[in-house]
Amino acid sequence: MPTPVTRLSSVRLASSLFESSFSSRPAVAASAPGRVNLIGEHTDYNGGPVLPVALERRTAVAAALEDGWFFVSAVDGTVRGVEIDRPLRGDWTDYLVGVVRELRAVRAAPAGARVAVATTLPIGAGLSSSAALTVAAAKALSLLAGRRLGPAQLADVAYRAEHDQVGVHCGRMDQTIAAHAAAGTALLLETATGAMQRVPLPGRIWVVETGVAHRLTGGELNQRRRECEQALARCRELWPGLAHLANLSTDDLPTIEARLPPDLAARARHVVTETVRTRVAADALARGDLGQLGWLLVEGHESLRTDYRSTIPEADAIVELAMDHGAHGARLTGAGWGGSVVVLAPDDESARVMAEISRGFRDRYGREPAVWSTRAASGVRRETVSG
Numbered sequence: 001m002p003t004p005v006t007r008l009s010s011v012r013l014a015s016s017l018f019e020s021s022f023s024s025r026p027a028v029a030a031s032a033p034g035r036v037n038l039i040g041e042h043t044d045y046n047g048g049p050v051l052p053v054a055l056e057r058r059t060a061v062a063a064a065l066e067d068g069w070f071f072v073s074a075v076d077g078t079v080r081g082v083e084i085d086r087p088l089r090g091d092w093t094d095y096l097v098g099v100v101r102e103l104r105a106v107r108a109a110p111a112g113a114r115v116a117v118a119t120t121l122p123i124g125a126g127l128s129s130s131a132a133l134t135v136a137a138a139k140a141l142s143l144l145a146g147r148r149l150g151p152a153q154l155a156d157v158a159y160r161a162e163h164d165q166v167g168v169h170c171g172r173m174d175q176t177i178a179a180h181a182a183a184g185t186a187l188l189l190e191t192a193t194g195a196m197q198r199v200p201l202p203g204r205i206w207v208v209e210t211g212v213a214h215r216l217t218g219g220e221l222n223q224r225r226r227e228c229e230q231a232l233a234r235c236r237e238l239w240p241g242l243a244h245l246a247n248l249s250t251d252d253l254p255t256i257e258a259r260l261p262p263d264l265a266a267r268a269r270h271v272v273t274e275t276v277r278t279r280v281a282a283d284a285l286a287r288g289d290l291g292q293l294g295w296l297l298v299e300g301h302e303s304l305r306t307d308y309r310s311t312i313p314e315a316d317a318i319v320e321l322a323m324d325h326g327a328h329g330a331r332l333t334g335a336g337w338g339g340s341v342v343v344l345a346p347d348d349e350s351a352r353v354m355a356e357i358s359r360g361f362r363d364r365y366g367r368e369p370a371v372w373s374t375r376a377a378s379g380v381r382r383e384t385v386s387g
Protein backbone atom coordinates (compact mmCIF):
# COMPACT_ATOMS: atom_id res chain seq x y z
CA MET A 1 0.00 0.00 0.00
CA PRO A 2 2.82 2.57 0.55
CA THR A 3 2.90 4.78 -2.54
CA PRO A 4 6.02 4.00 -4.64
CA VAL A 5 6.83 7.72 -5.08
CA THR A 6 8.56 7.60 -1.66
CA ARG A 7 11.29 5.52 -3.32
CA LEU A 8 12.09 8.17 -5.93
CA SER A 9 14.91 10.52 -5.16
CA SER A 10 13.91 14.16 -5.14
CA VAL A 11 17.54 15.01 -5.97
CA ARG A 12 17.53 13.01 -9.19
CA LEU A 13 14.25 14.65 -10.13
CA ALA A 14 15.60 18.15 -9.42
CA SER A 15 18.89 17.48 -11.25
CA SER A 16 17.23 16.14 -14.37
CA LEU A 17 14.70 19.00 -14.33
CA PHE A 18 17.64 21.40 -14.09
CA GLU A 19 19.38 19.78 -17.06
CA SER A 20 16.30 19.69 -19.26
CA SER A 21 15.30 23.26 -18.38
CA PHE A 22 18.69 24.97 -18.54
CA SER A 23 20.69 22.63 -20.85
CA SER A 24 23.50 22.52 -18.30
CA ARG A 25 24.35 20.72 -15.07
CA PRO A 26 23.67 22.09 -11.60
CA ALA A 27 26.71 23.04 -9.49
CA VAL A 28 25.13 22.22 -6.10
CA ALA A 29 22.08 20.47 -4.69
CA ALA A 30 20.54 20.05 -1.27
CA SER A 31 17.43 18.38 0.08
CA ALA A 32 15.25 18.68 3.18
CA PRO A 33 12.38 16.55 4.52
CA GLY A 34 8.72 17.22 5.12
CA ARG A 35 7.37 16.38 8.57
CA VAL A 36 4.49 15.04 10.53
CA ASN A 37 3.93 16.55 13.93
CA LEU A 38 3.13 13.72 16.36
CA ILE A 39 1.64 16.18 18.82
CA GLY A 40 2.01 19.79 19.98
CA GLU A 41 -0.23 21.55 17.45
CA HIS A 42 -0.48 25.34 17.43
CA THR A 43 1.79 25.48 20.44
CA ASP A 44 4.91 26.67 18.61
CA TYR A 45 3.72 30.28 18.37
CA ASN A 46 2.44 30.15 21.95
CA GLY A 47 5.70 29.23 23.71
CA GLY A 48 4.86 25.53 24.09
CA PRO A 49 6.49 22.23 23.10
CA VAL A 50 6.16 20.34 19.78
CA LEU A 51 7.08 16.76 18.84
CA PRO A 52 7.64 16.55 15.06
CA VAL A 53 9.20 13.75 12.98
CA ALA A 54 10.96 14.17 9.61
CA LEU A 55 9.56 12.18 6.68
CA GLU A 56 11.46 10.10 4.13
CA ARG A 57 9.79 12.25 1.48
CA ARG A 58 11.92 15.27 0.64
CA THR A 59 12.23 18.40 -1.49
CA ALA A 60 15.43 18.99 -3.45
CA VAL A 61 16.87 22.19 -4.87
CA ALA A 62 19.55 22.08 -7.58
CA ALA A 63 21.28 25.32 -8.56
CA ALA A 64 24.10 26.97 -10.51
CA LEU A 65 25.37 30.56 -10.70
CA GLU A 66 23.77 32.85 -13.30
CA ASP A 67 23.25 36.54 -14.04
CA GLY A 68 19.78 37.12 -12.64
CA TRP A 69 17.35 34.62 -11.13
CA PHE A 70 15.54 31.81 -12.96
CA PHE A 71 13.32 29.33 -11.13
CA VAL A 72 11.71 26.13 -12.38
CA SER A 73 9.65 23.58 -10.47
CA ALA A 74 8.70 20.05 -11.44
CA VAL A 75 5.05 20.98 -10.83
CA ASP A 76 4.73 22.81 -14.15
CA GLY A 77 8.24 22.78 -15.69
CA THR A 78 8.00 26.45 -16.68
CA VAL A 79 11.15 28.55 -16.23
CA ARG A 80 10.35 31.87 -14.58
CA GLY A 81 12.67 34.87 -14.53
CA VAL A 82 12.25 36.56 -11.15
CA GLU A 83 13.27 39.96 -9.74
CA ILE A 84 14.18 39.54 -6.08
CA ASP A 85 13.33 43.13 -5.15
CA ARG A 86 9.99 43.32 -6.93
CA PRO A 87 6.73 42.64 -5.05
CA LEU A 88 5.96 38.94 -4.50
CA ARG A 89 3.84 37.22 -7.16
CA GLY A 90 1.60 35.14 -4.94
CA ASP A 91 2.91 31.75 -6.10
CA TRP A 92 5.53 29.18 -5.04
CA THR A 93 8.39 31.38 -6.25
CA ASP A 94 7.69 33.72 -3.30
CA TYR A 95 9.26 31.16 -0.97
CA LEU A 96 12.49 31.14 -2.99
CA VAL A 97 12.51 34.93 -3.26
CA GLY A 98 12.04 35.07 0.52
CA VAL A 99 15.02 32.76 1.02
CA VAL A 100 17.23 34.84 -1.28
CA ARG A 101 16.28 38.05 0.53
CA GLU A 102 17.00 36.51 3.93
CA LEU A 103 20.29 34.98 2.73
CA ARG A 104 21.29 38.43 1.51
CA ALA A 105 20.64 39.78 5.00
CA VAL A 106 23.28 37.37 6.37
CA ARG A 107 25.61 37.82 3.37
CA ALA A 108 25.12 34.24 2.22
CA ALA A 109 23.32 34.75 -1.11
CA PRO A 110 24.87 34.31 -4.54
CA ALA A 111 24.46 37.23 -6.99
CA GLY A 112 22.06 35.20 -9.13
CA ALA A 113 21.23 31.59 -9.93
CA ARG A 114 19.34 29.08 -12.00
CA VAL A 115 17.30 26.99 -9.58
CA ALA A 116 15.33 23.77 -10.12
CA VAL A 117 12.99 22.34 -7.47
CA ALA A 118 11.43 18.88 -7.21
CA THR A 119 9.69 17.08 -4.39
CA THR A 120 8.32 13.69 -3.42
CA LEU A 121 6.08 15.37 -0.84
CA PRO A 122 2.41 15.96 -1.53
CA ILE A 123 1.87 19.72 -1.63
CA GLY A 124 -0.81 21.33 0.54
CA ALA A 125 -1.18 18.09 2.53
CA GLY A 126 -0.17 19.60 5.86
CA LEU A 127 3.27 17.95 5.70
CA SER A 128 5.32 21.11 5.58
CA SER A 129 6.29 21.15 1.93
CA SER A 130 7.01 24.88 2.32
CA ALA A 131 9.65 24.42 5.06
CA ALA A 132 11.22 21.55 3.11
CA LEU A 133 11.53 23.96 0.18
CA THR A 134 12.86 26.94 2.12
CA VAL A 135 15.37 24.92 4.17
CA ALA A 136 16.66 23.02 1.11
CA ALA A 137 16.90 26.29 -0.85
CA ALA A 138 18.73 28.05 1.99
CA LYS A 139 21.26 25.22 2.04
CA ALA A 140 21.75 24.96 -1.75
CA LEU A 141 21.96 28.71 -2.38
CA SER A 142 24.29 29.43 0.55
CA LEU A 143 26.60 26.66 -0.68
CA LEU A 144 26.51 28.27 -4.10
CA ALA A 145 27.63 31.52 -2.43
CA GLY A 146 30.52 29.66 -0.81
CA ARG A 147 29.02 29.73 2.70
CA ARG A 148 28.38 26.81 5.05
CA LEU A 149 25.48 27.70 7.32
CA GLY A 150 24.72 25.43 10.27
CA PRO A 151 21.25 23.94 10.90
CA ALA A 152 20.23 26.74 13.28
CA GLN A 153 21.10 29.42 10.71
CA LEU A 154 19.35 27.53 7.92
CA ALA A 155 16.22 27.15 10.05
CA ASP A 156 16.32 30.84 10.89
CA VAL A 157 16.68 31.99 7.26
CA ALA A 158 13.85 29.63 6.25
CA TYR A 159 11.59 30.82 9.09
CA ARG A 160 12.10 34.49 8.23
CA ALA A 161 11.54 33.75 4.53
CA GLU A 162 8.13 32.23 5.28
CA HIS A 163 7.10 34.42 8.22
CA ASP A 164 8.52 37.85 7.38
CA GLN A 165 8.66 37.69 3.58
CA VAL A 166 5.75 35.49 2.49
CA GLY A 167 3.70 36.57 5.51
CA VAL A 168 2.49 33.21 6.87
CA HIS A 169 2.43 33.69 10.62
CA CYS A 170 3.81 30.25 11.38
CA GLY A 171 5.91 29.26 14.36
CA ARG A 172 9.36 27.68 14.13
CA MET A 173 8.49 23.98 14.29
CA ASP A 174 8.63 23.10 10.58
CA GLN A 175 11.92 24.79 9.73
CA THR A 176 13.51 23.44 12.93
CA ILE A 177 12.68 19.80 12.24
CA ALA A 178 13.64 20.13 8.53
CA ALA A 179 17.05 21.46 9.58
CA HIS A 180 17.78 19.44 12.75
CA ALA A 181 16.10 16.04 12.29
CA ALA A 182 18.09 12.87 13.00
CA ALA A 183 17.03 9.50 11.57
CA GLY A 184 15.15 7.22 13.95
CA THR A 185 14.09 10.02 16.30
CA ALA A 186 11.30 12.50 16.93
CA LEU A 187 12.35 15.96 18.14
CA LEU A 188 10.93 17.46 21.33
CA LEU A 189 11.39 21.18 20.80
CA GLU A 190 10.56 23.62 23.58
CA THR A 191 9.79 26.69 21.51
CA ALA A 192 10.08 29.19 24.39
CA THR A 193 13.73 28.31 25.02
CA GLY A 194 14.78 26.56 21.81
CA ALA A 195 15.80 23.50 23.87
CA MET A 196 15.77 20.30 21.80
CA GLN A 197 15.72 16.68 22.84
CA ARG A 198 15.74 13.69 20.50
CA VAL A 199 13.32 10.91 21.39
CA PRO A 200 13.89 7.49 19.76
CA LEU A 201 11.14 6.51 17.32
CA PRO A 202 12.16 3.15 15.87
CA GLY A 203 8.86 2.08 14.27
CA ARG A 204 6.89 3.18 11.23
CA ILE A 205 4.29 5.89 11.29
CA TRP A 206 1.41 6.10 8.86
CA VAL A 207 0.04 9.07 7.01
CA VAL A 208 -3.51 9.20 5.63
CA GLU A 209 -4.13 12.20 3.40
CA THR A 210 -7.62 13.71 3.60
CA GLY A 211 -7.23 14.90 -0.01
CA VAL A 212 -8.51 18.31 1.10
CA ALA A 213 -5.80 20.84 0.27
CA HIS A 214 -5.10 23.67 2.64
CA ARG A 215 -3.45 26.92 1.73
CA LEU A 216 -2.01 28.67 4.74
CA THR A 217 -1.76 31.92 2.89
CA GLY A 218 -5.58 31.65 2.90
CA GLY A 219 -5.60 33.18 6.37
CA GLU A 220 -6.98 30.71 8.94
CA LEU A 221 -3.62 30.22 10.63
CA ASN A 222 -3.05 33.97 10.76
CA GLN A 223 -6.53 34.41 12.26
CA ARG A 224 -5.86 31.81 14.98
CA ARG A 225 -2.57 33.48 15.74
CA ARG A 226 -4.36 36.80 16.20
CA GLU A 227 -6.89 35.15 18.49
CA CYS A 228 -4.08 33.67 20.58
CA GLU A 229 -2.51 37.14 20.85
CA GLN A 230 -5.85 38.55 21.99
CA ALA A 231 -6.26 35.73 24.52
CA LEU A 232 -2.73 36.39 25.82
CA ALA A 233 -3.47 40.12 26.16
CA ARG A 234 -6.62 39.34 28.18
CA CYS A 235 -4.73 36.84 30.35
CA ARG A 236 -2.05 39.44 31.05
CA GLU A 237 -4.73 41.62 32.65
CA LEU A 238 -5.16 38.74 35.10
CA TRP A 239 -1.50 37.62 35.33
CA PRO A 240 0.77 40.58 34.51
CA GLY A 241 4.13 39.46 33.18
CA LEU A 242 2.76 36.27 31.60
CA ALA A 243 5.12 35.53 28.70
CA HIS A 244 3.18 32.89 26.73
CA LEU A 245 -0.21 31.16 26.79
CA ALA A 246 1.69 27.86 27.19
CA ASN A 247 3.00 29.07 30.57
CA LEU A 248 -0.50 28.89 32.05
CA SER A 249 -1.46 25.73 33.93
CA THR A 250 -4.61 23.66 33.78
CA ASP A 251 -5.46 25.09 37.26
CA ASP A 252 -5.83 28.51 35.59
CA LEU A 253 -8.46 27.27 33.13
CA PRO A 254 -11.56 27.93 35.30
CA THR A 255 -10.48 31.58 35.67
CA ILE A 256 -9.81 31.86 31.93
CA GLU A 257 -13.19 30.32 31.11
CA ALA A 258 -14.94 32.75 33.48
CA ARG A 259 -13.18 35.88 32.25
CA LEU A 260 -12.49 35.51 28.52
CA PRO A 261 -15.02 35.41 25.65
CA PRO A 262 -15.82 31.74 24.90
CA ASP A 263 -13.90 31.49 21.62
CA LEU A 264 -10.72 33.03 23.07
CA ALA A 265 -11.03 30.83 26.18
CA ALA A 266 -11.32 27.77 23.94
CA ARG A 267 -8.15 28.69 21.99
CA ALA A 268 -6.27 29.18 25.28
CA ARG A 269 -7.65 25.89 26.65
CA HIS A 270 -6.31 24.05 23.61
CA VAL A 271 -2.84 25.56 24.04
CA VAL A 272 -2.69 24.81 27.78
CA THR A 273 -3.94 21.22 27.53
CA GLU A 274 -1.89 20.50 24.39
CA THR A 275 1.25 21.67 26.19
CA VAL A 276 0.65 19.11 28.94
CA ARG A 277 -0.22 16.36 26.44
CA THR A 278 2.91 16.98 24.39
CA ARG A 279 5.31 16.67 27.32
CA VAL A 280 3.55 13.54 28.59
CA ALA A 281 3.58 12.14 25.03
CA ALA A 282 7.35 12.64 24.71
CA ASP A 283 7.76 10.68 27.95
CA ALA A 284 5.45 7.93 26.73
CA LEU A 285 7.38 7.66 23.45
CA ALA A 286 10.70 7.53 25.31
CA ARG A 287 9.32 4.65 27.39
CA GLY A 288 7.95 2.93 24.29
CA ASP A 289 4.40 3.19 25.67
CA LEU A 290 2.58 3.48 22.33
CA GLY A 291 -0.78 2.84 23.99
CA GLN A 292 -0.54 5.99 26.12
CA LEU A 293 0.98 7.97 23.26
CA GLY A 294 -1.91 6.91 21.03
CA TRP A 295 -4.55 8.10 23.47
CA LEU A 296 -2.83 11.44 23.84
CA LEU A 297 -2.96 11.81 20.05
CA VAL A 298 -6.69 11.17 20.07
CA GLU A 299 -7.25 13.65 22.89
CA GLY A 300 -5.16 16.16 20.97
CA HIS A 301 -7.34 15.67 17.91
CA GLU A 302 -10.47 16.18 19.98
CA SER A 303 -9.06 19.42 21.34
CA LEU A 304 -8.33 20.62 17.79
CA ARG A 305 -11.88 19.71 16.80
CA THR A 306 -13.75 21.33 19.65
CA ASP A 307 -11.44 24.09 21.00
CA TYR A 308 -9.11 25.12 18.21
CA ARG A 309 -11.62 24.35 15.47
CA SER A 310 -8.99 23.49 12.89
CA THR A 311 -10.14 20.00 11.87
CA ILE A 312 -12.36 19.00 8.96
CA PRO A 313 -14.96 16.17 8.84
CA GLU A 314 -12.72 14.01 6.60
CA ALA A 315 -9.97 14.07 9.25
CA ASP A 316 -12.45 13.36 12.07
CA ALA A 317 -13.69 10.35 10.08
CA ILE A 318 -10.16 8.97 9.58
CA VAL A 319 -9.39 9.26 13.30
CA GLU A 320 -12.67 7.55 14.17
CA LEU A 321 -12.05 4.73 11.66
CA ALA A 322 -8.47 4.26 12.89
CA MET A 323 -9.62 3.89 16.50
CA ASP A 324 -12.54 1.61 15.56
CA HIS A 325 -10.12 -0.75 13.83
CA GLY A 326 -7.37 -1.05 16.42
CA ALA A 327 -4.89 1.81 15.89
CA HIS A 328 -2.95 3.02 18.95
CA GLY A 329 -3.92 6.57 18.05
CA ALA A 330 -4.51 9.07 15.25
CA ARG A 331 -4.62 12.82 14.90
CA LEU A 332 -4.85 15.56 12.32
CA THR A 333 -1.28 16.81 11.88
CA GLY A 334 -0.05 20.25 10.85
CA ALA A 335 -1.98 23.49 10.70
CA GLY A 336 -5.31 21.91 9.76
CA TRP A 337 -8.29 23.03 7.63
CA GLY A 338 -7.35 20.11 5.38
CA GLY A 339 -4.12 18.13 5.26
CA SER A 340 -3.27 14.72 6.67
CA VAL A 341 -3.86 12.43 9.63
CA VAL A 342 -0.95 10.69 11.38
CA VAL A 343 -1.80 7.16 12.53
CA LEU A 344 0.12 4.94 14.95
CA ALA A 345 -0.79 1.26 14.65
CA PRO A 346 0.67 -1.98 15.99
CA ASP A 347 3.26 -3.18 13.42
CA ASP A 348 1.66 -6.58 12.83
CA GLU A 349 -1.81 -5.03 12.43
CA SER A 350 -1.00 -1.92 10.42
CA ALA A 351 -1.80 -3.29 6.93
CA ARG A 352 -5.26 -4.39 8.11
CA VAL A 353 -5.94 -1.14 9.99
CA MET A 354 -4.98 0.96 6.95
CA ALA A 355 -7.13 -1.16 4.63
CA GLU A 356 -10.10 -0.65 6.98
CA ILE A 357 -9.51 3.10 7.09
CA SER A 358 -9.38 3.25 3.28
CA ARG A 359 -12.53 1.16 2.95
CA GLY A 360 -14.48 3.20 5.50
CA PHE A 361 -13.34 6.47 3.97
CA ARG A 362 -14.34 5.33 0.48
CA ASP A 363 -17.78 4.34 1.77
CA ARG A 364 -18.31 7.84 3.17
CA TYR A 365 -16.60 10.01 0.59
CA GLY A 366 -16.59 7.91 -2.57
CA ARG A 367 -12.82 8.07 -3.06
CA GLU A 368 -9.71 6.35 -1.68
CA PRO A 369 -7.40 8.43 0.51
CA ALA A 370 -3.64 8.26 -0.18
CA VAL A 371 -2.10 6.11 2.58
CA TRP A 372 1.62 5.59 3.13
CA SER A 373 4.15 5.01 5.86
CA THR A 374 7.55 6.39 6.77
CA ARG A 375 10.32 5.97 9.27
CA ALA A 376 11.72 8.96 11.11
CA ALA A 377 14.22 10.42 8.63
CA SER A 378 17.13 12.86 8.73
CA GLY A 379 17.21 16.62 8.16
CA VAL A 380 18.68 18.90 5.50
CA ARG A 381 21.78 17.73 3.68
CA ARG A 382 23.99 18.55 0.76
CA GLU A 383 23.48 16.15 -2.13
CA THR A 384 25.90 15.12 -4.85
CA VAL A 385 24.78 16.17 -8.30
CA SER A 386 26.86 13.79 -10.40
CA GLY A 387 25.19 10.80 -12.06
Ligand code: GLA
Pocket: 037, 040, 041, 042, 043, 044, 045, 128, 170, 171, 172, 173, 174, 221, 334, 335, 336
Ligand atom coordinates in the same frame (compact mmCIF):
# COMPACT_ATOMS: atom_id res chain seq x y z
C1 GLA B 1 1.89 25.22 10.52
C2 GLA B 1 2.99 26.19 10.95
C3 GLA B 1 3.71 25.64 12.18
C4 GLA B 1 2.71 25.31 13.29
C5 GLA B 1 1.61 24.42 12.74
C6 GLA B 1 0.53 24.17 13.76
O1 GLA B 1 2.47 24.02 10.09
O2 GLA B 1 3.92 26.35 9.91
O3 GLA B 1 4.66 26.59 12.64
O4 GLA B 1 2.20 26.50 13.85
O5 GLA B 1 1.00 24.99 11.60
O6 GLA B 1 1.04 23.45 14.83
